Amino acid sequence: MRLVIQRVASAAVDIDGETVGKIGRGLMVLVGVATGDTEADAEWLAAKTVAMRIFPDEEGVMNRSVKDAGGEVLAVSQFTLLASTRKGNRPSYVHAAGHELAVPLYELYCHKVAELLGKETQTGRFGADMQVSLINDGPVTIVIDSDRN
Numbered sequence: 001m002r003l004v005i006q007r008v009a010s011a012a013v014d015i016d017g018e019t020v021g022k023i024g025r026g027l028m029v030l031v032g033v034a035t036g037d038t039e040a041d042a043e044w045l046a047a048k049t050v051a052m053r054i055f056p057d058e059e060g061v062m063n064r065s066v067k068d069a070g071g072e073v074l075a076v077s078q079f080t081l082l083a084s085t086r087k088g089n090r091p092s093y094v095h096a097a098g099h100e101l102a103v104p105l106y107e108l109y110c111h112k113v114a115e116l117l118g119k120e121t122q123t124g125r126f127g128a129d130m131q132v133s134l135i136n137d138g139p140v141t142i143v144i145d146s147d148r149n
Contacts, residue, residue, distance in 0.1 A: 001041045001105065002081045004030040005142045007054050011074045011134035013124040020130075021122035026071030028134045031109055032081030033102035034095050034147075041146035042105045046112030049073065054140050062140075066117065073113050076124040076132055077106045099127070 011028040013021045029049060054062050055069040066073060079102065083091035097105070103126055114121040124130045 001034060001037045001045055001109070001146045002032040003045055003049065003142075003144045004078075004081060005049060005052070005054075005144065006134060007137045007140035008074075009135040009137045011132070013074065013076055013122075014131045014133075015125055015128050021074050021076075021124055023072035023074045023122050025069065025137070027066050027073045028132070029073060029075045029113075030078040030081060031075050031106055032078055033097040033105045034082050035097050035101070037097060037101065037105055037146065039105065039108055042109040043112050045144060045146055046109050046116060048144060049113055050116040052142065054142065072119065072122065073117060074122040074124075075106075075110050075113065076130060077102070077126045102126070 006028045008026060008028045010024050012019050027049065050067050051065050053065050055064040055066065055071065057063040079093060079096040080091070082096040083093060084095060085091050106126060110121040110123055124132070
């Protein structure tokens with residue numbers, strides 16, 4: 001699994017003009033599921049997401065997690081994170097998991113984040129054409145890949 005985590009002042013996801021997920025201060029997380037990913041990957045990444053110290057403390061040092069900061073999480077599925085661009089100019093998505101694996105692992109990730117954070121994880125809608133907006137805070141952007149980090 002691959003995550004792109006952005007610390008945000010706010011973020012939202014709209015589908016067909018309707019806001020389906022919205023947060024204030026917290027983390028906007030793009031979630032890509034690869035073939036071969038497991039529940040252990042989803043659980044490990046959820047724990048890393050909630051515990052990662054990328055929010056400033058009272059001295060401005062990044063020492064606080066989203067949980068410590070009282071923040072929220074918006075998680076949006078994005079298979080394009082698994083794009084291979086080694087050959088040609090058209091990305092290949094052969095490493096992206098199909099719906100039968102990706103949906104349950106994305107949902108497990110969201111469930112575990114909510115459980116660890118103690119509040120609902122806001123989401124987009126798997127497979128939908130979504131418009132995502134955010135105000136990146138910092139900017140702080142972290143990429144985590146469960147099979148490399």
